[in-house]
Amino acid sequence: xxxxxxxxxxxxxxxxxxxxxxxxxxxxxxxxxxxxxxxxxxxxxxxxxxxxxxxxxxxxxxxxxxxxxxxxxxxxxxxxxxxxxxxxxxxxxxxxxxxxxxxxxxxxxxxxxxxxxxxxxxxxxxxxxxxxxxxxxxxxxxxxxxxxxxxxxxxxxxxxxxxxxxxxxxxxxxxxxxxxxxxxxxxxxxxxxx
Amino acid sequence: xxxxxxxxxxxxxxxxxxxxxxxxxxxxxxxxxxxxxxxxxxxxxxxxxxxxxxxxxxxxxxxxxxxxxxxxxxxxxxxxxxxxxxxxxxxxxxxxxxxxxxxx
Numbered sequence: 001x002x003x004x005x006x007x008x009x010x011x012x013x014x015x016x017x018x019x020x021x022x023x024x025x026x027x028x029x030x031x032x033x034x035x036x037x038x039x040x041x042x043x044x045x046x047x048x049x050x051x052x053x054x055x056x057x058x059x060x061x062x063x064x065x066x067x068x069x070x071x072x073x074x075x076x077x078x079x080x081x082x083x084x085x086x087x088x089x090x091x092x093x094x095x096x097x098x099x100x101x102x103x104x105x106x107x108x109x110x111x112x113x114x115x116x117x118x119x120x121x122x123x124x125x126x127x128x129x130x131x132x133x134x135x136x137x138x139x140x141x142x143x144x145x146x147x148x149x150x151x152x153x154x155x156x157x158x159x160x161x162x163x164x165x166x167x168x169x170x171x172x173x174x175x176x177x178x179x180x181x182x183x184x185x186x187x188x189x190x191x192x193x194x
Numbered sequence: 195x196x197x198x199x200x201x202x203x204x205x206x207x208x209x210x211x212x213x214x215x216x217x218x219x220x221x222x223x224x225x226x227x228x229x230x231x232x233x234x235x236x237x238x239x240x241x242x243x244x245x246x247x248x249x250x251x252x253x254x255x256x257x258x259x260x261x262x263x264x265x266x267x268x269x270x271x272x273x274x275x276x277x278x279x280x281x282x283x284x285x286x287x288x289x290x291x292x293x294x295x296x297x298x
Contacts, residue, residue: 181273
């Protein structure tokens with residue numbers, strides 16, 4: 001086995017473990033992790049830690065490249081688990097890797113949350129536009145959905161519809177935007193109806 | 195050397211002191227919505243709460259930099275903003291969860 005190939009599983013397992021960790025710390029089903037620069041930086045950091053640990057294991061502990069499964073497990077877990085709870089103290093001062101990695105991970109989650117939010121905004125606008133077109137083609141089509149959703153936000157559906165009419169704005173657009181804002185998945189399924 | 199207490203700790207105690215208030219109940223369930231971005235209206239629907247109650251809580255958290263506000267571009271009352279979690283917010287919600295587990 002080539003020397004470089006022996007390091008590849010380390011990188012893959014380190015990326016997989018840390019991506020899964022980030023994934024389960026947020027609630028979007030399909031987060032656009034790749035859009036967050038801090039995610040890539042975080043992965044590079046963990047990749048380097050894993051590769052460094054693997055290098056030490058291959059070079060200093062006498063393990064051969066054919067032992068790649070053992071080296072992969074140990075070095076990937078070293079970055080994922082051991083390093084994240086590592087603290088070196090001299091009296092009151094020291095290096096707390098756990099705090100450092102926690103802060104870094106929080107930054108990744110913040111960036112991913114913002115990216116998820118931006119994507120949701122784009123989706124809300126798109127679905128609202130589609131619903132507006134449908135409502136304009138057959139006025140009153142969205143009224144049933146509004147009457148159905150209104151009690152779930154402690155509102156009176158009829159009063160809401162009257163409010164939209166009296167607002168002076170585009171009623172079709174207001175109805176569509178309201179549905180998209182309350183329940184985006186439901187709004188999307190309405191927009192996809194023939 | 196001890197770290198200074200985080201500035202949002204008074205909010206944790208405020209909600210902890212009255213765990214049955216609508217605001218405390220809303221706060222305890224916010225994290226699941228804030229990592230994907232949500233409006234007050236959407237959160238209210240999921241929590242069976244009043245949108246104005248949710249909006250008040252989110253506003254207070256936003257004033258303390260615990261949630262980030264992005265305009266949604268929609269002309270909908272309580273739906274005009276989307277809220278997401280900040281780095282400080284994650285620590286705040288973690289602390290809230292720890293307090294809740296101590297109480298239970």
